[in-house]
Amino acid sequence: MPSNPPLNNLGKPARAASRLPPARAAALLALLAAAAVGRQLLFRSVERAAFNTCADNAITPEQMGAPSVSLKFASGDRTLHGCFVQATAPDAPALCVFHGNSECLSDWAPVQALLHAAGISSFVFDYSGYGSSTGRPTVRNLREDAKTAYAHFRAATPRAVRHYVLGYSLGSGILLDVLHRLQPAPVGAIIGAGFSSARAAAVATGRVPGWMAWMLPDPWDNAARVCRLKMPLMLLHSRIDATIPYSHGQKLARVARCANRLVTFEDLPHNAATNPDWLAAFWAPVIPYLRSDELGEPTAAR
Numbered sequence: 001m002p003s004n005p006p007l008n009n010l011g012k013p014a015r016a017a018s019r020l021p022p023a024r025a026a027a028l029l030a031l032l033a034a035a036a037v038g039r040q041l042l043f044r045s046v047e048r049a050a051f052n053t054c055a056d057n058a059i060t061p062e063q064m065g066a067p068s069v070s071l072k073f074a075s076g077d078r079t080l081h082g083c084f085v086q087a088t089a090p091d092a093p094a095l096c097v098f099h100g101n102s103e104c105l106s107d108w109a110p111v112q113a114l115l116h117a118a119g120i121s122s123f124v125f126d127y128s129g130y131g132s133s134t135g136r137p138t139v140r141n142l143r144e145d146a147k148t149a150y151a152h153f154r155a156a157t158p159r160a161v162r163h164y165v166l167g168y169s170l171g172s173g174i175l176l177d178v179l180h181r182l183q184p185a186p187v188g189a190i191i192g193a194g195f196s197s198a199r200a201a202a203v204a205t206g207r208v209p210g211w212m213a214w215m216l217p218d219p220w221d222n223a224a225r226v227c228r229l230k231m232p233l234m235l236l237h238s239r240i241d242a243t244i245p246y247s248h249g250q251k252l253a254r255v256a257r258c259a260n261r262l263v264t265f266e267d268l269p270h271n272a273a274t275n276p277d278w279l280a281a282f283w284a285p286v287i288p289y290l291r292s293d294e295l296g297e298p299t300a301a302r
Helices: 022-050 105-117 139-156 170-181 198-204 210-215 222-227 246-255 279-283 286-292
Strands: 069-075 078-085 094-098 121-125 163-168 188-192 233-238 260-265
Touching (some): 069 139, 078 105, 078 139, 094 105, 094 139, 094 170, 105 121, 105 279, 121 139, 139 163, 139 170, 163 170, 170 188, 170 222, 188 286, 222 246, 233 286, 246 260
Parallel strands (some): 094 121, 094 163, 163 188, 188 233
Antiparallel strands (some): 069 078, 078 121
8 A cells, every 4th residue: 555645743745855956056056156256356356456555754743843752563474663642741641543545654743743732642553564564454464453553552551541542534444343352442432534334435435336345245344333332432524525425424423322423524525634734623523522531412413
């Protein structure tokens, strides 16, 4: 007599599991492997094009009346260069700067002189491949650079009453990538001209077309990291920023759950933080925050 078909838990005959023919399964696996390799190759290509390094031209805060110390320190097998300016008071608030693309120590010398005059200590460093720092900039190397530089910043400012960190443009991704790992933790973070994600920044700057963006890994998802941030956050962005659109700053402010303030500039260029014509305007809201640890009120609608 023929055997009865097996029943499922509803009392109905169970269907045999469907299986792909071996040839089709192999083809699918090959397609997935090719897609993974293609995605990684695309990321490496964009990564190489993303970093615009520049040589340092030896301008120092010292030349602008602010006593400074030039530093060299190891990050992996690379040597990084930094500049430290101690405020007159040893216990002054201290700021560690993670600078932007196409920038180096010399670009930040006027800023360090300005902060020194305002009674704030500052520490700026060049990533791998930037300025006189050796090596090649990659996401992995810059992550190591950021953690190493922060440790040197803390060592240089043991008596500072408060420690802050600032990520500018490219530096916003580098800083937020490691911020949760920095110990001892800073008391507050500042993001200037920051992007919502590396993927969105690649589209905004024209490095990849929008339809291709989904293929890119997103190593610097700033919006996701800001959403989890616990410390106070100041955001600064210009409505006319032609490099990173103002909407990126708005998104970061919108997703932040920590105490935060969005400072909106109406007419500053993307590089306002270091541009001699605009740096006083950019730093005008930042310096009172560093001095008082009071964020103030938001200056733009969410």
